[in-house]
Amino acid sequence: MQETSFMLKWLSGFFDAEGCVRVNKSVNGNCTAYSPRLCVVNTDFYVIEYVVSFLSSLGINCYVQERKVTGNRKPIKVIEINRITKVFDLCMLLLNHSITKSKELGILLHFCYSRINKFEGNVRSKKEPYSLEEIKFYKDLIEYKAHKKGKRCLSYEPLDLELVYPIEVEWLAGFLDGDGLLNINLVGTPSLSFGTTHPATFNSIKNFFDMKNIFYYKSSVLPAKNHLESCKLRCSSLFVNTPVDIIKVLDFIEPFLFSKKNQAKILRRFCNTRKNNKYQRLSADEKLLIQEITKLNK
Numbered sequence: 001m002q003e004t005s006f007m008l009k010w011l012s013g014f015f016d017a018e019g020c021v022r023v024n025k026s027v028n029g030n031c032t033a034y035s036p037r038l039c040v041v042n043t044d045f046y047v048i049e050y051v052v053s054f055l056s057s058l059g060i061n062c063y064v065q066e067r068k069v070t071g072n073r074k075p076i077k078v079i080e081i082n083r084i085t086k087v088f089d090l091c092m093l094l095l096n097h098s099i100t101k102s103k104e105l106g107i108l109l110h111f112c113y114s115r116i117n118k119f120e121g122n123v124r125s126k127k128e129p130y131s132l133e134e135i136k137f138y139k140d141l142i143e144y145k146a147h148k149k150g151k152r153c154l155s156y157e158p159l160d161l162e163l164v165y166p167i168e169v170e171w172l173a174g175f176l177d178g179d180g181l182l183n184i185n186l187v188g189t190p191s192l193s194f195g196t197t198h199p200a201t202f203n204s205i206k207n208f209f210d211m212k213n214i215f216y217y218k219s220s221v222l223p224a225k226n227h228l229e230s231c232k233l234r235c236s237s238l239f240v241n242t243p244v245d246i247i248k249v250l251d252f253i254e255p256f257l258f259s260k261k262n263q264a265k266i267l268r269r270f271c272n273t274r275k276n277n278k279y280q281r282l283s284a285d286e287k288l289l290i291q292e293i294t295k296l297n298k
Contacts, residue, residue, distance in 0.1 A: 006170050007054050010256055012097035013174025014051070016201065018042050021104035022145075023111060023138045034130060034138050036108055038081040038090055043074040044259045047177065052079060058093070060086045088112035099165045100175075100198040103144060111137040163200040167208035173256035175201075182263040183297060184290045188282045190271055192246050195237040202236040209238065212252070214245045243271035243278075266293045 020039040025032065042048055052062050063080045081087055091109040098105055111134055118128045176182075181193045196202050202220075209216050220236040240246050247268060254264045270289045277283075282290075 004058075006256065008093055009097045009168050009170035010174035010177075010258070011051065011054065012094050012099075013168075013171035013176075014047075014178045015040060015094055015174075016098055016100035016171075016198075017175045017178025017180075017196075019101055021101055021108050021141070023108065023141055025138065032130070034111070034134065035082060036084055036087045036112055038087055038108075040079040041076055042178065042259070043076050045077055047259045048077040048079060050258060055079075055081075055090070058089075060090055084112050084115055088116060097168060097171055099171070099204055100196060100201045104141060107137055107141045107144070111141075163203070164207050165200065165204040167204050169252045170256045172205070172208070173253040173258075175205075176253060177257055177259040180260070181297070182260055182267045182293065184267065184270055184293050186290065188274065188286065188290065189241060190243060190246055190267055190274065192240045192249055192267070193237055195235070197235050199236070202238070205238055209240075209249075212248065214240060214248050215242060216240050216245070243275035246271050247275070263293055263296050266296070 018040050020037070020041070022037050022039075024035045024037060026035065027033075040048070040051060048064065052064060055062055060081060061083065063082070065078045065080070067076050067078060069075055081090055088109065091105045091112065095102060095105050095109065114131065114134050114137070115128075176192075176194065179195060181191070181195075183193075184190045194205055196205075206216075206218065217239040218236065219239075240249055250264055250268050250271075254261070254268070257264050266289050270286060270293075273283070273286055
């Protein structure tokens, strides 16, 4: 039970970073269908397998595909949940801890609930015409996601921009595994960073750092050129660069990391050395640690 609770919190953070919430619309003649989907994309196949195994233990079946990519980028694997009852179940589980995707998950949950109530106990009812409310859920989700691409800056204002959520360390580890970076540059500056376009997520992580007296730098720019300057959506990042503060963060999240656990161990070793040798030249061992973490991050 304790492991399940931890994994749900971690998975919620990982899904907030690497997940996708959508409803696919298909038209066949005069028939229009709306199909809910939850997807997770990542280059770490071990983590993908772990997530699939965990979801299977909860009775949530998944489809997994490997997709080829162009250039020198790593291949990716995609987890997809498309059975409406399982989409509903996973939405319920993730919503307990989600921040970034909470609005989208809530819309999808209501869509699934409406459809399931119609065909429960009656297979033929699956072909029941979509109600205006269900179509509105689909449109609401499209509109919410469109704003992130700069298509609704004038006409749409998300409701969750200014919210601050309490951060759970397991969620933070999952979010870092998905969308964070642990690194040491060539001149020996360590860094731990989080990036997001979701203001509530940014505000919540920032608030967590403030409460724990962790020093950080922040940056914020428009996510894309087609966003208006007045738009409140931003591509925001938090950087922790001092060895002492990086160690503070790692003390909270390192026990719960999966994908970036090896980077965390290397970064901790480096920071433990540099916090006492701040102005000295890099030692041979420190240079080796830089090479190791750079290799892992490729």
